[in-house]
Structure formats: C-alpha cells, structure tokens
C-alpha cells in the first residue's frame with residue numbers, strides 16, 4: 001500500500017510556534033525523508049468558515065498567510081501538494097454521503113468539538129456545519145486515501161471518527177476507503193506547548209503566542225516577558241521547572257549543541273534544570289538562553305518568509321496548481337465511492353439491461 005500523508009490547518013490567523021513544534025516541523029521532516037509516496041497539505045478554509053461564517057474576510061486573508069508560513073518552514077510544492085479545501089468540491093459530496101454513517105449523539109461526544117463549543121459559547125446554538133466538521137474532515141482524509149495524518153493531540157478524535165466512518169463505509173459498501181493513523185509529536189512539550197503566559201491554550205485573543213512571522217525584537221520581548229515560577233523571586237530561591245513555561249519551551253526547542261554554543265557551563269537541559277531547582281540560577285539568564293535558541297530556529301524561517309512575501313502572485317499560482325492536482329485525486333476517490341454505493345446509474349449498463357428485462361418479461 002502507498003504511504004500517503006494528508007494534514008492541514010484552519011486559516012484563521014498566522015501560524016505560531018505551537019503549530020510549528022506540534023506539527024509543521026515534523027511535516028517538513030517527513031516531506032524530506034522521501035518515505036512517502038504522496039503528501040497533501042490542505043488549507044482548511046471551509047472548516048474555518050464553520051465557526052467564522054460572519055467573518056469570511058478573516059479566512060480569505062489568512063489563506064495566504066498560512067501558505068507563506070508553510071513555505072517559510074520548508075514545505076516545498078515540488079514535493080508536497082498544497083491546496084485550498086473549498087476549491088475541491090468533491091470533498092463536499094463525500095461529506096454528504098458520510099453524514100449518513102454518523103449519529104448526532106456521536107458527534108456531540110467528540111471531545112475536541114465539545115471543548116470548542118464551550119470556548120465559543122455555542123452551547124445554545126451550535127452551527128450544524130460546526131457540529132459536523134469532523135465528518136468533513138473524514139472526507140478530507142479519505143479523499144486522498146491518506147494513511148498518515150501528522151497532527152496535534154487535539155486532532156485525535158477527528159482521526160478516530162474518520163476510522164469509524166471508514167469501517168462503517170467499507171462494512172456496508174465493500175472495501176473502498178483507507179483507514180488513517182494519526183502521527184503525534186514524540187516530545188511531550190511539543191504535544192501541548194503552552195502560551196507565553198503559561199496558559200494551556202495559545203490564542204490570538206489572549207495575546208500569548210509567538211508567531212513564525214514575528215520579528216527578532218518581538219520574539220525577544222515575548223521570551224523575556226514569559227511566565228516562570230511565581231515563587232522564584234530571588235536568584236537564590238529554589239525554583240520549579242514543572243509548569244514553568246520557559247523550561248517547557250526549552251524542552252521543545254533546545255538541543256545539547258545549543259548548550260555548547262550559548263551556555264557552555266551546562267552540559268544539557270537536565271543540568272540547567274537541576275541548578276534552577278537547587279536555587280542560584282536567575283530567570284533572566286534562562287530566558288536569554290531560550291531567546292538565543294529560539295532566534296536560531298526562527299531566523300531562517302523569518303528570512304525565507306520575507307522573500308516569499310515578494311512573490312504573492314507566484315504563491316497563488318502554486319496554490320492554484322495544487323488545487324487542480326488535489327481535485328483530480330479526490331474525483332477519483334469520489335467515483336470509487338459512488339460506484340461502491342451504486343449511485344453510478346449511467347455507467348452501469350447491467351442495471352439498465354436488468355430493469356429493461358424485468359419490464360419486458362411482464363409484457
């Protein structure tokens with residue numbers, strides 16, 4: 001069986017370092033590993049509209065921002081098909097058929113959707129399209145026969161629901177769809193990178209994200225203002241590293257070679273943590289180190305983005321070509337789905353002949 005990746009993001013804002021360590025960085029590594037036969041990266045504008053129906057301009061503007069962030073990180077249209085969800089209408093047809101294989105109560109139990117409904121105060125009036133977006137996500141994944149979905153932990157319920165739909169479909173209509181696996185980040189800190197204020201969720205409205213497109217100075221300010229251990233007041237105080245955002249970020253970003261380069265008094269992160277816990281290590285020193293580490297990682301991304309920002313028409317052309325390529329693949333799967341469901345009246349000469357024969361006998 002071919003190894004195929006599909007994943008994507010909602011274009012509701014620029015991508016931040018949570019997206020980066022949680023999924024984007026891995027995608028680029030997988031892309032360059034040469035292990036995959038096909039890679040599809042989708043900008044999920046239709047899904048973004050399920051809770052932004054009243055703000056289409058936000059979604060429209062951010063399609064480009066996400067495309068720029070993707071390419072700045074190293075996604076390469078020569079190796080990965082980057083496309084926009086709404087431009088592949090076959091996905092909507094698949095969604096319609098899959099909706100019959102899912103119950104409303106199953107959708108209401110989806111933990112990610114549940115917490116999103118709470119966050120958005122949708123309890124009293126949930127848009128139907130929002131409640132059912134996991135089904136449309138199943139269409140996204142299965143249309144490309146994806147075997148692997150590299151994504152964050154919050155996408156686990158979506159992939160699980162996709163697997164259920166695949167099993168149900170194949171059970172009723174015969175082996176047609178492929179069951180996907182989620183591929184989560186290996187590093188615990190990357191699984192759920194907190195905001196710079198220590199809150200679990202990074203969000204634009206909380207102003208606690210570091211964006212891939214932030215300037216050097218913006219990154220420095222955000223790092224120096226980061227939440228640490230509130231009880232670590234004097235340098236000599238012993239400090240906590242759990243729940244200390246600076247150390248969580250170091251878990252996600254630092255490597256032994258960074259110590260050699262920027263903080264040679266320490267062999268590795270364990271040594272630095274031990275000193276902090278003992279007392280005698282100030283927050284500013286640790287933050288300066290984190291800043292150096294993050295700047296090293298983010299500088300090339302920022303520079304590539306600057307270049308790409310001068311090539312907007314070319315980016316749209318790349319996306320257009322991605323959409324054409326994606327559509328061809330989705331159309332093929334849709335045809336298989338319709339054949340399996342026997343909604344292929346005009347291609348089925350046997351059906352026409354049988355029905356004619358039935359009436360001819362009666363006469």
Ligand code: TRP
Nearest residue numbers: 006007008009010044047137140
């Ligand atoms: N739900 C994803 C997000 O919140 C976006 C998305 C849509 C997606 N379809 C997908 C991710 C299919 C992985 C696979 O960003």
